[in-house]
Amino acid sequence: xxxxxxxxxxxxxxxxxxxxxxxxxxxxxxxxxxxxxxxxxxxxxxxxxxxxxxxxxxxxxxxxxxxxxxxxxxxxxxxxxxxxxxxxxxxxxxxxxxxxxxxxxxxxxxxxxxxxxxxxxxxxxxxxxxxxxxxxxxxxxxxxxxxxxxxxxxxxxxxxxxxxxxxxxxxxxxxxxxxxxxxxxxxxxxxxxxxxxxxxxxxxxxxxxxxxxxxxxxxxxxxxxxxxxxxxxxxxxxxxxxxxxxxxxxxxxxxxxxxxxxxxxxxxxxxxxxxxxxxxxxxxxxxxxxxxxxxxxxxxxxxxxxxxxxxxxxxxxxxxxxxxxxxxxxxxxxxxxxxxxxxxxxxxxxxxxxxxxxxxxxxxxxxxxxxxxxxxxxxxxxxxxxx
Numbered sequence: 084x085x086x087x088x089x090x091x092x093x094x095x096x097x098x099x100x101x102x103x104x105x106x107x108x109x110x111x112x113x114x115x116x117x118x119x120x121x122x123x124x125x126x127x128x129x130x131x132x133x134x135x136x137x138x139x140x141x142x143x144x145x146x147x148x149x150x151x152x153x154x155x156x157x158x159x160x161x162x163x164x165x166x167x168x169x170x171x172x173x174x175x176x177x178x179x180x181x182x183x184x185x186x187x188x189x190x191x192x193x194x195x196x197x198x199x200x201x202x203x204x205x206x207x208x209x210x211x212x213x214x215x216x217x218x219x220x221x222x223x224x225x226x227x228x229x230x231x232x233x234x235x236x237x238x239x240x241x242x243x244x245x246x247x248x249x250x251x252x253x254x255x256x257x258x259x260x261x262x263x264x265x266x267x268x269x270x271x272x273x274x275x276x277x278x279x280x281x282x283x284x285x286x287x288x289x290x291x292x293x294x295x296x297x298x299x300x301x302x303x304x305x306x307x308x309x310x311x312x313x314x315x316x317x318x319x320x321x322x323x324x325x326x327x328x329x330x331x332x333x334x335x336x337x338x339x340x341x342x343x344x345x346x347x348x349x350x351x352x353x354x355x356x357x358x359x360x361x362x363x364x365x366x367x368x369x370x371x372x373x374x375x376x377x378x379x380x381x382x383x384x385x386x387x388x389x390x391x392x393x394x395x396x397x398x399x400x401x402x403x404x405x406x407x408x409x410x411x412x413x414x415x416x417x418x419x420x421x422x423x424x425x426x427x428x429x430x431x432x433x434x435x436x437x438x439x440x441x442x443x444x445x446x447x448x449x450x451x452x453x454x455x456x457x458x459x460x461x462x463x464x465x466x467x468x469x470x
Contacts, residue, residue, distance in 0.1 A: 244260075320351075
């Protein structure tokens, strides 16, 4: 057993991380010698976001490898509404196989995508608002350390320009981003802390609000080290007053003293509603933590839609095996019968099926890398998200 209160990889792969009623159901069906071929679909009828940035699929693929199932899914990093243009819920994942071969994995399948898609969807909203203004995922300290890489990966797919986690950087193949903690100034004093940061970091960012007033600390830092990249404010809420006006004041004073090259970065309690007013006041980069890491999850559900060729599902769901057609020109989406793979869009473009076969009889066909997924995400944020 783990030293920590957490499930290990083996427990997840063995199906131990499941809701107990799936164990009961498997027991009952085995006693009755019932194991039908079913098709199940994952949808989010009530998503909590206008656009979902679908994330977490690679973990689902790894989970279901060598299970005798076929898995179709919308590619990770696809930015899409939860319902099509006619209001039909979009199936993000479709699994076909004997029910007892994957029944207990419904819980981790949903767990892998619900939180990850929530974090990436929230990050995409920030990315759409900020455009080319960078923001770094600073939120892993707010959540269980076991899921730190998932948080940073999801934020990065959603548009974050960097992540703070060391292990996240290793997994993603990028250099983690960071500045300096208050601890460095508390131990060394501002002057020595700034000099140490200046002389040893490729990314010269001075945290200026450990001891001093933000404006006078910013002026002092820029006067003494005029080649720094950023000054960073992580001012606690009890000291902020009107934070936007503080930023305006600092920007004015730096510009007045010919320090226009010194940019302002802010962190600490920043949420989606804050970024545009702060950017307009003069902020050039953000460290965003808690609001990303604790983003509302996407409420995906997984339901049987066909049993042994018969279309059937529970009340409130749409039965039948479906395809998802999307127009690459305008982004219009239609959920259709799975026999339909293409149709003409009202804009004049062509709507094509975007569900991809990732697993065939337990064998992985495709496992995309993070760069391809993030590229797709950024392209679709720019192209299809309308705020």
